[in-house]
Amino acid sequence: MNIRTFLEQRVRNAMSACGLAGNPGLQPAARPEFGDYQVNGIMGVAKQARRNPRELAGEVIAALDLDGIAEPPELAGPGFINLRLTPAFLAEHLATPLAVTPAGNPQHVVVDYSAPNLAKEMHVGHLRSTIIGDAVVRVLSTLGHTVTRQNHVGDWGTQFGMLLTHMQEAGASSAELADLEAFYVQAKQRFDSDAEFAMRSRANVVALQSGEVRARAAWQRFIDISLSHCQAVYDRLGVLLTAADVQPESAYNDDLPEVIRDLATAGLLTQSDGAQCVFLDEFKGKDGNVLPLIVQKSDGGYLYATTDLAAIRYRARTLRADRVLYFTDARQALHFRQVFAVARAAGFAPPDLQLEHLPFGAMLGRDGKPFKTRAGGVVKLTELLDEATQRARAIVNAKSAELPEEERARIAHAVGIGAVKYADLSKNRTNDYLFDWDQMLSFDGNTAPYLQYACTRIRSIFRRVDADFPAVDMAPAHAAERQLAMQLLRYQEVVETVAAEGLPHFLCVYLYDLATRFSQFYEQCPVLNAEADDRARRLGLCARTLATLEGGLGLLGIEVPERM
RNA sequence: GCGCCCAUAGCUCAAUUGGAUAGAGCACCAGGCUUCGAACCUGGGGGUUCGGGGUUCGAGUCCCUGUGGGCGCGCCA
Numbered sequence: 001m002n003i004r005t006f007l008e009q010r011v012r013n014a015m016s017a018c019g020l021a022g023n024p025g026l027q028p029a030a031r032p033e034f035g036d037y038q039v040n041g042i043m044g045v046a047k048q049a050r051r052n053p054r055e056l057a058g059e060v061i062a063a064l065d066l067d068g069i070a071e072p073p074e075l076a077g078p079g080f081i082n083l084r085l086t087p088a089f090l091a092e093h094l095a096t097p098l099a100v101t102p103a104g105n106p107q108h109v110v111v112d113y114s115a116p117n118l119a120k121e122m123h124v125g126h127l128r129s130t131i132i133g134d135a136v137v138r139v140l141s142t143l144g145h146t147v148t149r150q151n152h153v154g155d156w157g158t159q160f161g162m163l164l165t166h167m168q169e170a171g172a173s174s175a176e177l178a179d180l181e182a183f184y185v186q187a188k189q190r191f192d193s194d195a196e197f198a199m200r201s202r203a204n205v206v207a208l209q210s211g212e213v214r215a216r217a218a219w220q221r222f223i224d225i226s227l228s229h230c231q232a233v234y235d236r237l238g239v240l241l242t243a244a245d246v247q248p249e250s251a252y253n254d255d256l257p258e259v260i261r262d263l264a265t266a267g268l269l270t271q272s273d274g275a276q277c278v279f280l281d282e283f284k285g286k287d288g289n290v291l292p293l294i295v296q297k298s299d300g301g302y303l304y305a306t307t308d309l310a311a312i313r314y315r316a317r318t319l320r321a322d323r324v325l326y327f328t329d330a331r332q333a334l335h336f337r338q339v340f341a342v343a344r345a346a347g348f349a350p351p352d353l354q355l356e357h358l359p360f361g362a363m364l365g366r367d368g369k370p371f372k373t374r375a376g377g378v379v380k381l382t383e384l385l386d387e388a389t390q391r392a393r394a395i396v397n398a399k400s401a402e403l404p405e406e407e408r409a410r411i412a413h414a415v416g417i418g419a420v421k422y423a424d425l426s427k428n429r430t431n432d433y434l435f436d437w438d439q440m441l442s443f444d445g446n447t448a449p450y451l452q453y454a455c456t457r458i459r460s461i462f463r464r465v466d467a468d469f470p471a472v473d474m475a476p477a478h479a480a481e482r483q484l485a486m487q488l489l490r491y492q493e494v495v496e497t498v499a500a501e502g503l504p505h506f507l508c509v510y511l512y513d514l515a516t517r518f519s520q521f522y523e524q525c526p527v528l529n530a531e532a533d534d535r536a537r538r539l540g541l542c543a544r545t546l547a548t549l550e551g552g553l554g555l556l557g558i559e560v561p562e563r564m
Numbered sequence: 565g566c567g568c569c570c571a572u573a574g575c576u577c578a579a580u581u582g583g584a585u586a587g588a589g590c591a592c593c594a595g596g597c598u599u600c601g602a603a604c605c606u607g608g609g610g611g612u613u614c615g616g617g618g619u620u621c622g623a624g625u626c627c628c629u630g631u632g633g634g635c636g637c638g639c640c641a
Binding site: 004025027028030031033034038040041043044046047053076077078079080117154157158159249272273274275276277283285286287288289291292293294296297298299301303304307330331332333334335337359361362395399400426427428430431432433434436438439442443444445446447449450453454456457460461464493494497501505506509512513516519520522523524526527528529563564 | 565566567568569570575576577578579580581582583584585588589590596599600601603604605606620621622634635636637638639640641
């Protein structure tokens with residue numbers, strides 16, 4: 001249950017009973033003295049109604065029906081209303097098993113994420129889209145939305161000409177294609193230095209596009225190998241993407257001429273310097289120039305804007321999506337603004353289709369510059385994950401040498417991969433972020449290992465419980481219990497916020513706060529040695545905390561080891 | 565030239581989208597294991613939220629402006 005929206009509705013009812021309309025502005029309390037939730041909106045409403053805010057807040061309080069739910073509301077400051085939930089209410093909701101309540105308006109959501117270029121190997125630039133997109137997919141699914149994952153991989157374009165030529169002439173064996181990055185570099189080098197090779201490469205592009213059988217077969221082979229590289233990375237990362245989610249650029253090839261025709265029919269097309277462009281007034285600058293969106297090159301070729309328009313058309317018409325989310329880096333913000341606007345204007349996207357670009361910043365090294373190898377090259381994702389598990393392994397070996405070898409390996413995987421994912425997820429998506437091994441693998445602070453550790457402590461308690469513990473009154477009897485309980489009950493509202501905003505760091509902050517409160521509770525409240533009722537109630541809190549931490553980490557795609 | 569984004573403690577990040585006294589971790593200082601995992605917990609110092617105006621009962625958050633940084637903008641994706 002979303003307690004926040006529940007309380008908000010009660011306040012809204014009270015406001016309308018007083019003849020007021022407006023946002024109650026209900027939020028979790030900023031400080032413990034302010035109770036559990038605070039109402040901020042009365043002051044704004046009072047301003048509108050030209051009334052005294054404190055007086056008005058008093059009237060709302062009088063009309064507020066929270067019997068059995070909250071203590072008598074408190075009027076504070078210039079017109080805040082502070083709400084404190086009753087022990088009985090807390091007890092009632094702690095006693096029900098943890099479950100995320102489905103959304104009242106389930107949608108069909110298409111999530112476009114990861115989207116590597118198959119010409120090259122996956123590198124750190126694909127990490128954020130893959131991890132963040134996957135977490136949001138899990139959150140949406142848990143809330144009962146129908147989610148279609150779409151991995152819009154780049155499998156088409158002129159660079160495949162040189163790759164095919166190089167494959168046909170130099171290295172067609174799987175061994176040589178094992179290192180796609182090196183293969184690409186070799187092909188590019190030949191393309192740049194050998195005019196004959198470049199010519200054959202361009203011929204290959206034409207052959208490919210015209211559907212010539214041998215070129216298509218070679219291309220398909222290359223794509224298959226490249227996709228298997230991607231899948232290996234996805235499997236190690238533990239993201240949900242599979243071959244079934246691949247919806248490559250080439251899938252839209254046949255639609256591209258239709259897209260152009262539709263744009264022409266809608267009267268949106270303008271020829272400019274030989275290229276077909278769409279000019280929309282909303283992209284007019286102060287200097288009077290209008291930014292074009294080029295949809296067809298002067299040589300007749302199509303561009304990624306064309307493909308993205310075709311994809312929107314497909315998602316609206318064939319998939320009948322209600323909402324489409326794009327997880328790509330922030331540099332593409334203008335591109336998507338333009339594509340969305342053109343899709344609306346052309347009728348590809350009906351007015352009620354939500355199109356959202358959810359951008360993210362760059363991944364920087366400790367020096368604050370783009371994350372690169374020492375030599376200045378791109379960091380392959382497989383190498384990054386190797387290092388993550390190696391570093392985690394070293395820590396596990398040092399701290400838990402007594403555990404069996406095979407278990408330490410599993411722990412190192414969970415901790416290493418979890419640390420990398422959590423480091424990314426826990427920061428506000430929209431900003432650049434610093435990639436720092438020592439920080440993400442630390443057991444202090446807002447990190448995956450800290451949360452995983454909290455889980456193993458709770459599990460350790462349950463390993464010592466021999467019998468089932470009886471159901472008892474869950475009303476908190478200690479300040480630390482109450483702090484923990486209140487946080488537990490906020491899970492639903494946080495999950496819903498992540499779904500609405502596409503910002504998983506809200507969930508991370510929540511889980512870290514929960515784990516911190518648990519640690520405080522654990523310090524202050526003995527569980528196993530407590531008197532019977534205390535023991536049962538505290539075990540109940542432990543069970544609920546473990547379920548919430550595991551559930552939350554699960555939504556982030558992070559595993560929790562039994563011991564560590 | 566036009567446009568977008570960013571600037572919060574020494575460092576890395578929050579601040580629920582305009583709410584009450586800007587919070588965490590690291591680092592620094594001082595404490596806590598004969599009781600459930602000390603990979604933990606408790607306390608302390610540390611801030612002109614880049615500068616300057618403005619709107620508002622209330623601004624880190626909105627508007628204007630200056631500085632510094634990043635990025636995008638006709639035939640790559």
